[in-house]
Amino acid sequence: MATEQKVSAEPASQTQNQVDSHSTRMATEEGPPEPAHNSKVVDRRTSKYVWKSKTQYMMTQLGFSVGLGSIWRFPSLCQQFEGTFLFSYVLLFFILGVPLVFMELALGQNFRSDVWRKIHPRLGSVGLTCSLITFLLIIYYNIFIAWSILYLRNSFMYPLPWTECPKWTVTSIPDSNCTRATPSVYFWYGQTLHITNRIDDSGGIVLNIGICLLVVWLFLTVISIQDSNTKGKILYFSVIVPYVILFCFLIRSYLMEGSIYGLRKLVKTKISALFSPILWWRAGTQVFFNLGCGCGGLIVLSSFLKMNTNCAQDAFILVFANLASSLLAAQVVFSVLGFRAATFVRECVNQSYWKLMELIRMRVLPIEVHPPENLMKMPVRAFNMWLNHFNDDLRLQVLEHVPDCKVEEELVRNTEGPGLLYMAFTEAIAKFPDATLWSIIFFLMLINLALSSSMGLMQTIQILLQDTFPWLHNSSLTISVTIGCLGFLFSLLFSHHSGLYFLNLFDDFIGTVALCTMILFENIAVAWIYGAKRFMNEVRDCMGFKVWIMHEFLLRYVTLLVIIIIFICYLLSLGKHPTYTAWDWSTFEMSETPYPEWALILGISLIILIMLPTLVGLLCFKKSVILPLPRNSSPQPLEAPKASSSLQDQQASSSGKTGSLFEVQAAEAQVQ
Incomplete structure (x- = not known):
């Protein structure tokens, strides 16, 4: 790392003065984070560049964590399991969400860059694993933006094209395929996705979706190379406006007939469903997905904060804001679905x-x-x-x-997966007075929500790669363009006629299994490898007080046990062959279809690919391991036999490249 190289190359006294000088400037000067594309190497421990304001930081964190998961995935799972899911989700939200968000915010704030190598030298490649998870998440996350752009374009038509069946131009007779289904279903499956009957049948690329994906990736790439002031203005708009729109939809739906039926379904609870393993698996992974845990975003964004910031307060604010956003979105969706049900x-x-x-x-x-x-x-x-x-x-x-x-x-009609938004919700909006206006507002909101999360994911990938590979610090522009090009090429997979099925495959494996595996590994690394008590003591020293509710017992035992139980629930739910929901053009109905063997191999291979850098780092680390010292301790001379002196001399001679971990820890201890 750049900081370690400088510290280890200078005498101890000069190093101490330099660290104290940097610490003083960091405490007295404030400014926006360094632009991502700036060629200047910025170290987040000693740099004067911190968030321009606490509001900007919290808005960025909200924009990263609160996205389509709150308005699509969460209501869809509530629709599947009703109020039982709501109960299990809120329970796990407080048991897992609060301590895990606090842990990641504290990691970023106290360790700054290259977090995992500082926890243990063998964990230096964890950042690469997090960047792979984030990359795979963003390539299937952006397909929602592409679909929303298509629907936004069609929202300017009158009447809305999903309100009536298209007619043959010669005979003016409605399309028979549409009359066998409904206009909204036909528009989604037939005119937007051009979907095939199974995942095996690719059908080629849908040109309209491919063009929209190109627009999305171009926009994200351009934004990622802008300065922080421009990003801040965009985030203020993209975070605040969706909440205003959601409140407008909530008030409007409450004034319509039938909203009470949808809200009753939202809170309807079945005690027997609490014994379902798949319920707890879905609830736990949704907590991770909604909060953005496990992909490095929380750590990266908090690494630009000053060292004495109250990260516990930030964690509670983010967690409760995220929960409130999910509950608000669920109320909007279910009240609108209730209105749709009453109308039909x-x-x-x-x-x-x-x-x-x-x-x-x-x-x-x-x-x-x-x-x-x-x-x-x-x-x-x-x-x-x-x-x-x-x-x-x-x-x-x-x-x-x-x-x-x-x-x-x-x-419950047409509410499976993304169909909840693009079939059921649009069908309900079509019954609103001034339906065209409401449709435009709704899809603008979806695009805003998704873009704010995608911008956070792009920034996370870039900084994680720079922390993992220090030689990339001066190549931010190249990284952004490379991510944009590769992301577009890989996301074309979801623009095929069978793209919806691949999205379900990625969501089932990457958005759940891989994410949960990474969070389990992070919890073990902090609580057991680095030490939960040591970690909490260092956080206390930085903030100046101890957070009593965040006891080391919580990180060491409670969260670890609950995550393991969630994994056991997943294994118990694998009693049957994994399936996906496929559209059958012969019956014009959805049906549960088993994944082919190659699809399961693809999903498992992606998980192995994601975890491979971490496993290689753990098993193939050749250098002698020197564990980091506690912040308040000073380095002690090593007393070793002469036989090992050559190894120490070799480490000292290569300090210009790798840095002396003892000297770095001593300098960091003085900063504290």
Whole structure:
């Protein structure tokens, strides 16, 4: 590392004066972080460059952690497991979220750059593992931005193209494929994704999606090489505006009929579901995904803070803000879904009413089934309740001619995965007054949320690579362009006709298994290799007080045990062959389809590829390992037999390249 090279190459007294001088300047001067593309090497321990303000730092952290995971993944899992998931998620959020976020913020704030090598020399390649996880996350994360751009473009049409089936230009007859499904389903699967029936059938690249991906990566690359002031202005907009839009949607949906049905489903809890291993696995991994743990972003962003910043307070603010954002997004989604269900049930009741009247007039049905005259003015559940008061024979006779119009069925229709946003939610927006305006606002919000997270991921990859490979410190512009080019090429995989299935594959393996594995490894490294008590004491020395709720027992035993239990739940859920949800054009329905063997091998290979740098660093580290000294201790001379003196001389002679860890630790101790 650049800092270690300077410190180890100078006499001890000169090193001490230099460190004290840098520390004084850091405590008295404030300014924005050094631009990522600046050729000047910036060390985050001694540099005067810190966040321009605490507000800018917190906004950046929120923009990084609060993204589409809160408005897509979280509501989708709530839809799948109902209120039981909400309970398990909140429970794990406090057990795991608070201590893990605190741990990562404290790591970045106290160790600055090259965190893992300072914890243990064999862990120097952990940063590369984190950068690989972040890279794989961003390449499938950006496909949501591409889809949202396509929907935003179509939102300017009137009427909205997902509200009615397209017609043949010659005959003006609606497309038969659309009439067999619904306009929103056909627009999503047929006109946006052009989806195939299975993951094996690639179908080639969808040109519109590929062009939108190119626009996204160009934008991210250009932004990543801008100065911090420009990034700060963009972040203020991209973080604040989505919350304003969400509150507008929440108020609007509350004023509409049926929102209460969606909110009831959100909090509906089944005690038996708490014994499902897959529930706890999904809840735990969603906590990690929502908070951004395990991919290095929290560590990188906090490494620009001053050493005496209250990282415990920052952790609580971030955790509660993230939880509030998820709950707000879930309320918006479920209240809008409730409105959609009430609207479609109302239309179903209206059609059933007139059909029953016609059948009674034709004497196909007896007069006893005459619906109430004021049925259309009653609540939407009134029709189903009226049917239930008949005896079984008469009720079955009625249901042979008309549907039962259940709200519960409409609440779960077309809500699988991304379809929750691009089918169910858009279908509901189409029923809003001024639907075009609301559609434009909604997709602008999605693009804003996703871009703020993607910008944080891009910056994280760049800084992690520079920390892992010090010779890249002067190549920030090259790194940004390289990440943009490689990211675009790899993300083209998701622009294929089968791209949605590959997104599910990456989300099942990278967004869950790999992320959870990395967090488990980080927890072991800090709590057991470096030492939880030592870590907490050093954090206390930096902040000037002890955070009693963050006891070393929590990091050493509680979080580790819970993460292991979550992994056990994952293993228990593997009793059946992993499946993905595929669209069947023959039946026009979704079906659970087993992953082919090559897809599972691909997912497992990606996890092995991600963890490979860390495993190689642990097993193949050839140099003698000198553990870092505690911050408040001073280096002691080594008393070793003469046989080992050559090894010490070799280390001393190469200090210009690798740095003396003892001298660095002594200098850091004086800084504290």
